[in-house]
Amino acid sequence: xxxxxxxxxxxxxxxxxxxxxxxxxxxxxxxxxxxxxxxxxxxxxxxxxxxxxxxxxxxxxxxxxxxxxxxxxxxxxxxxxxxxxxxxxxxxxxxxxxxxxxxxxxxxxxxxxxxxxxxxxxxxxxxxxxxxxxxxxxxxxxxxxxxxxxxxxxxxxxxxxxxxxxxxxxxxxxxxxxxxxxxxxxxxxxxxxxxxxxxxxxxxx
Amino acid sequence: xxxxxxxxxxxxxxxxxxxxxxxxxxxxxxxxxxxxxxxxxxxxxxxxxxxxxxxxxxxxxxxxxxxxxxxxxxxxxxxxxxxxxxxxxxxxxxxxxxxxxxxxxxxxxxxxxxxxxxxx
Numbered sequence: 001x002x003x004x005x006x007x008x009x010x011x012x013x014x015x016x017x018x019x020x021x022x023x024x025x026x027x028x029x030x031x032x033x034x035x036x037x038x039x040x041x042x043x044x045x046x047x048x049x050x051x052x053x054x055x056x057x058x059x060x061x062x063x064x065x066x067x068x069x070x071x072x073x074x075x076x077x078x079x080x081x082x083x084x085x086x087x088x089x090x091x092x093x094x095x096x097x098x099x100x101x102x103x104x105x106x107x108x109x110x111x112x113x114x115x116x117x118x119x120x121x122x123x124x125x126x127x128x129x130x131x132x133x134x135x136x137x138x139x140x141x142x143x144x145x146x147x148x149x150x151x152x153x154x155x156x157x158x159x160x161x162x163x164x165x166x167x168x169x170x171x172x173x174x175x176x177x178x179x180x181x182x183x184x185x186x187x188x189x190x191x192x193x194x195x196x197x198x199x200x201x202x203x204x205x
Numbered sequence: 206x207x208x209x210x211x212x213x214x215x216x217x218x219x220x221x222x223x224x225x226x227x228x229x230x231x232x233x234x235x236x237x238x239x240x241x242x243x244x245x246x247x248x249x250x251x252x253x254x255x256x257x258x259x260x261x262x263x264x265x266x267x268x269x270x271x272x273x274x275x276x277x278x279x280x281x282x283x284x285x286x287x288x289x290x291x292x293x294x295x296x297x298x299x300x301x302x303x304x305x306x307x308x309x310x311x312x313x314x315x316x317x318x319x320x321x322x323x324x325x
Contacts, residue, residue, distance in 0.1 A: 008270070009243050009245075009270060009303040010243070010270075011314060011317075012241055012242075012243055012272075012303075013310070013318055014239070014240075014241040032325075038274070038275065038278045039278070040274050040277040040278050040283075040284055041277070041283045041284070042240075042283055042284045042285060043225075043232075043283045043284075043285050043286070064283055067240070067274070067284070069240075069274050071272070071275075072325075074318070074321030074322075076321065076324075077317045077318065077320060077321040079314075079317060079318055079321055080243075081318065081321075082241040082272060082274070084240070084241075084274075098240075099240065101239065102239055102241070104310055104315070104318075170325075174322060174325050177322055178319065178322050178323060181315055181318055181319045181322060182319065184310070184315060185312055185315045185316065185319065188310070188312050188315070189312060
């Protein structure tokens with residue numbers, strides 16, 4: 001077989017976009033991706049999955065979870081960035097471990113109408129020492145809160161960047177990603193090692 | 206199966222074929238592959254030299270470098286199944302990969318990514 005010219009392997013990065021159902025994860029991915037966001041699926045094998053459909057079924061069971069993703073290539077830098085939108089439900093957190101391996105960092109996309117949906121992802125990333133930023137998706141008609149109130153409600157550490165965004169706007173999403181990458185650089189430069197995090201009792205809310 | 210309206214994160218129900226049938230029951234890939242790992246056809250083997258599912262993977266690569274997730278989309282198969290098939294092809298030398306490192310990212314690389322984002 002004749003040798004074909006191949007694309008080089010680009011340096012690849014992965015960012016996880018987490019947030020509750022309907023927070024705008026796929027919209028955010030689509031705003032920055034050079035391809036239409038694609039949906040693939042992953043098999044979940046679990047001893048028990050707490051859903052009504054499977055209640056009463058004993059033993060191991062498998063189901064599939066949709067995973068949305070997009071891609072952005074930076075030809076000059078010879079880099080490619082993948083963005084993965086994750087299922088927000090608590091019962092799929094065990095899948096996040098796999099997804100978060102090798103991840104540069106995460107964006108928690110928050111919706112002020114359902115702020116509690118962000119607690120789970122924030123807890124998860126804090127406990128694993130994975131750098132993350134909180135981006136509040138400003139839905140039309142949703143109440144605007146001052147940053148201090150949002151920080152308090154989310155029990156967010158002072159160092160964790162929090163910003164408002166419009167997931168539909170590429171420039172806004174770009175700003176979110178820039179904030180995350182800068183934060184990761186600053187953290188790495190400052191610490192050399194990952195700083196220890198104290199985990200507040202967010203679930204007590 | 207994903208639901209047609211695309212609104213649900215989760216779809217329950219019996220798949221048309223059992224997902225691990227094509228992998229002979231294996232649920233873990235032999236090679237460490239990430240969902241974002243890039244893979245490409247080495248061009249050393251023809252697809253028809255492999256069993257059907259492996260051949261489909263090789264055909265879906267068609268000389269380009271793409272991620273495991275994108276292969277899964279092309280194949281319409283779950284990511285883990287595609288990882289197992291790809292790991293077989295890597296072991297036989299038909300596919301090459303460069304996996305995502307689990308090490309903390311290099312600051313100079315991150316700064317290059319930042320440059321890329323800032324010029325978007």
